[in-house]
Amino acid sequence: MNSNNLVLSVLNDLRNNYQGIGAFNFSTAEVLRGIVEEVIEEKYPVIVATSEHEANFLTLQVAAAMVDSWRKEFNWPIFLNLDHGHSLEIIKKAVLSGYDMVHFDGSTLSFGENIQKTKEVVDWVRGFEEREKKKIVVEGELGYLRGSSNIHREKMEISEEDLTKPEEAKEFIDRTGIDSLAIAIGNIHGIFIHSQQRLHLDRLREIKKIIGNQAFLVLHGGSGTPTEDLAGAVKDGITKFNFNTELRLAWSKITRQNFRDNPQEIVPYRLLLPVVEAIKKVVQEKVKILKGEYL
Numbered sequence: 001m002n003s004n005n006l007v008l009s010v011l012n013d014l015r016n017n018y019q020g021i022g023a024f025n026f027s028t029a030e031v032l033r034g035i036v037e038e039v040i041e042e043k044y045p046v047i048v049a050t051s052e053h054e055a056n057f058l059t060l061q062v063a064a065a066m067v068d069s070w071r072k073e074f075n076w077p078i079f080l081n082l083d084h085g086h087s088l089e090i091i092k093k094a095v096l097s098g099y100d101m102v103h104f105d106g107s108t109l110s111f112g113e114n115i116q117k118t119k120e121v122v123d124w125v126r127g128f129e130e131r132e133k134k135k136i137v138v139e140g141e142l143g144y145l146r147g148s149s150n151i152h153r154e155k156m157e158i159s160e161e162d163l164t165k166p167e168e169a170k171e172f173i174d175r176t177g178i179d180s181l182a183i184a185i186g187n188i189h190g191i192f193i194h195s196q197q198r199l200h201l202d203r204l205r206e207i208k209k210i211i212g213n214q215a216f217l218v219l220h221g222g223s224g225t226p227t228e229d230l231a232g233a234v235k236d237g238i239t240k241f242n243f244n245t246e247l248r249l250a251w252s253k254i255t256r257q258n259f260r261d262n263p264q265e266i267v268p269y270r271l272l273l274p275v276v277e278a279i280k281k282v283v284q285e286k287v288k289i290l291k292g293e294y295l
Contacts, residue, residue, distance in 0.1 A: 026048055038287070042287045046077070048080055088120055100136065104140055218241075
C-alpha cells in the first residue's frame with residue numbers, strides 16, 4: 001500500500017467522521033509489532049512514531065524500513081512520524097529516510113521565532129514534495145506542554161499562559177502553511193500520578209471555531225488523560241492523538257516481570273512475546289476511544 005497517496009485522505013476522512021488516529025511511539029521491534037497487530041485486528045489506520053532519541057537508537061533508516069515492511073506485509077495504512085524534531089537538520093534526515101510525517105517542535109521559542117523556524121521546515125518539505133511527488137505531512141506546535149514521556153511523582157500545575165491562544169493558532173497556520181498543529185489545552189507529557197490531567201475542551205472548541213479545517217489539530221501527551229476527555233477531544237476536533245508513556249509503562253512492567261519470573265530463560269523472543277500482548281491491550285483501549293465508541 002502506497003502511503004504517499006493515502007495520508008491526507010485518511011486524515012480528512014477521520015476528521016470528517018469525528019474520529020481520531022493514534023500516533024504510538026516505538027523504539028523496539030516488539031512494541032511496533034504489538035501496535036501493528038492490534039490496529040490490523042481493529043481494522044483501523046495508525047501512525048507510528050519515533051522521537052529524536054528513539055530514532056537515534058534505531059536509526060531513522062532502520063525505523064523506516066521496519067514500518068515499510070509491516071505496511072507491505074499487510075497492505076495497511078501505517079504512517080511513520082518523526083515526533084518532536086527540534087531542527088531542520090533532523091527533519092531533512094527523517095524525510096530523506098522515508099518518514100511520511102514530521103513534527104517540528106518550536107514551542108520553546110518566541111512566537112515570532114517559532115513561526116520563522118517552522119516556515120523554514122515547511123518550505124524545505126514543500127520543495128522535496130515538488131521534486132519527489134510525495135506528500136509529507138508537516139506538524140508545528142504552539143503552546144507549552146510540560147513534562148516528559150515518563151512517570152512523574154511531583155505535582156503539575158497548568159497555567160493560562162501555557163494554553164494555545166486561538167488567534168495565535170490562526171496566525172501561526174496562516175504564516176507557516178503547516179498541515180497539522182499541536183496545541184496545548186491542558187495536556188501534559190507523561191503521567192503525573194499526583195495531578196489531575198484534564199483537558200480544557202472549551203479552549204479546543206475556541207481554536208477549532210477560528211481555524212476550521214485549515215489544519216489538522218494534534219494532541220500530544222495523550223497518556224494518562226481521562227477517557228472522557230479524550231473522547232470529548234475526538235468529538236471537538238482533535239484528529240491526531242499521541243501516546244507514548246503508557247506503552248513504555250506496559251513494556252517495562254511486563255519485561256521486568258518476565259525476567260523476574262523466568263530467571264533461567266535466555267531466549268529473547270520467549271521473554272518478549274508477552275510484551276506484544278501488553279502493548280496490544282493499550283492500543284486497543286485507545287483505538288476504541290478514537291473510533292468514537294465511548295461517546
